[in-house]
Amino acid sequence: MILPVYGYGNVVLREVAKEISQDYPGLKDFIANMFETMYDAEGVGLAAPQVGKSIRLFMIDAEPMEEDHPELKGFKKVFINAHIVNEEGESWVYNEGCLSLPGIREDVSRKPIITVKYLDENFVPHEEVFDGIKARIFQHEYDHLDGVLIPDRISQIRRALIKKKLNNIICGVVKVSYKMKFAKKK
Ligand code: ZN
Numbered sequence: 751m752i753l754p755v756y757g758y759g760n761v762v763l764r765e766v767a768k769e770i771s772q773d774y775p776g777l778k779d780f781i782a783n784m785f786e787t788m789y790d791a792e793g794v795g796l797a798a799p800q801v802g803k804s805i806r807l808f809m810i811d812a813e814p815m816e817e818d819h820p821e822l823k824g825f826k827k828v829f830i831n832a833h834i835v836n837e838e839g840e841s842w843v844y845n846e847g848c849l850s851l852p853g854i855r856e857d858v859s860r861k862p863i864i865t866v867k868y869l870d871e872n873f874v875p876h877e878e879v880f881d882g883i884k885a886r887i888f889q890h891e892y893d894h895l896d897g898v899l900i901p902d903r904i905s906q907i908r909r910a911l912i913k914k915k916l917n918n919i920i921c922g923v924v925k926v927s928y929k930m931k932f933a934k935k936k
Contacts, residue, residue: 752929753787753801755849759920759933760802763850764897767797767804769831772873774805781828781871784809791928793849795887797894800850802931806831808891812884819883832868832892835877837861844886848900852926854915858903860889 756762770777780803788796794815797808807830812822839862846858864885867877880888893899901909901916918924922932 751783751786752790753783754929754931755787755791755796755800756802757919757922757924757930757932758851758899758901758916760850760931761933762799762802762804763894763899765799765804766897767799767806767895770805770807778871781807781809785811787928788849791849795891796849797891799894799897806895808832808894810887810891812887815883822883825884825887828871829866829888829891830869830871830873832866832888832895834864834866834889834892836865837863837889839863839881844883846886846890846900848890849928851900851916851919852924852930853919854900854912856900856904856908856912858890858900860886860903862886864888 784796784801787801788809788811794812795808795810798805809828811826813826816822841859841861843857843859845855847855862885863879863881865877865879866888867875869875901912920933922935
């Protein structure tokens, strides 16, 4: 089932999401629905708050970016209760987009190497090191669990420049090819 993607301005995107346990009701179906929603919207990552659930769960399937980034082949994972244990290296800039912010792409600076701990969809624990674009996608999705969005990661000047666009998203005045839930659509 395709779920509506919550747009910028919805309170759930600003909440600090809660960890879940294996008995979280309907988890398997929810994960399947999130994948379906992500593919329908042509995203490479989706976090649970983006579909209205404030829980520490996100998924990545970066295969569509494989042509430009061969290292992304097979990078498809579900991350539950993830933590970034360490971030290192010299920060680099990448132009990020977000399904909750249609029409907005902004350069965001982040560190290139991360060590992460997480549970997979079977609640098996993992510790891994990601770098480059893998780390980048992880960091973006991870931000959603703490209520952090692209506008929080850019300069005040850039934020002022996209203010109108952000307001339009809040009100649902935006062209988008997937189902969305806007904060203030009349
Ligand atoms: Zn996002």
